């Protein structure tokens with residue numbers, strides 16, 4: 001099931017292949033990093049539709065991620081991990097025959113073993129902004145970044161030919177801190193099976209239509225989803241829907257002029273400044289009273305015509321890392337739920 005291949009020298013383009021293409025054996029070859037992408041987008045890539053080039057901001061994010069990979073691996077080494085990073089100029093490629101018609105290929109970032117003991121595992125390095133980093137720590141990679149887990153699973157089978165624990169190492173790009181999560185072998189196996197289930201219909205589509213650029217698979221995502229909004233084939237796939245969606249969004253929101261928005265910022269900053277001083281004075285007074293109450297050794301006292309109470313509250317913390325290691329993603333979903341809301345912050 002697995003083959004490994006040393007990439008040719010001068011392999012600057014090793015990471016820049018299209019997400020899918022037809023190889024010389026007539027197989028559909030999909031990049032491991034895109035294996036759980038929209039199957040219609042993979043079809044567009046394989047059949048030669050031109051993707052929109054990434055804009056400058058997206059390129060900067062991509063290059064930042066690549067530049068920080070060795071930083072994360074060195075940080076792991078300093079903490080006692082045995083790490084074998086990929087050679088940037090001659091990365092070891094893996095090729096995995098996932099379905100009869102679909103091969104997955106890619107280049108693992110590194111392999112390594114944890115401090116003291118352990119089996120050699122694939123290490124998949126990611127960089128995230130602070131909120132995505134926090135979300136990953138809380139929910140675990142299978143829920144927050146299932147694509148990364150699928151990628152690590154594909155590399156694990158491609159390199160070792162079996163399920164093994166896989167390591168996702170993530171750096172918070174704002175704080176420059178890193179953390180890791182071990183995905184146990186049985187969950188690596190399930191991630192591989194999910195990826196196989198995802199790509200099997202695409203292989204069947206290829207078997208029945210051949211490499212026909214006009215025979216498109218169904219869309220996996222809907223206009224307005226983040227997947228479609230960041231898809232390089234959006235203009236080809238959903239030209240009308242995407243514009244319509246943006247228009248609908250605009251008409252649903254109340255109309256606010258730029259002038260009104262500027263006035264709102266000024267009003268917000270003035271209100272915040274007006275609150276700052278009394279809030280500071282309140283905090284200082286409460287700190288004084290807390291120290292006094294503790295010295296008194298009493299929880300309640302009458303003072304200057306007021307009742308002052310020392311209220312003790314207990315906070316409970318969840319060790320998400322241990323929770324994520326113990327429970328699979330489906331069980332975690334029932335325990336750690338997620339709510340999203342929009343708010344505005346003015347700095």
Ligand code: SF4
Nearest residue numbers: 038041219228231237
């Ligand atoms: S625009 Fe959306 S549905 Fe169309 S190919 Fe891209 S991700 Fe898939």
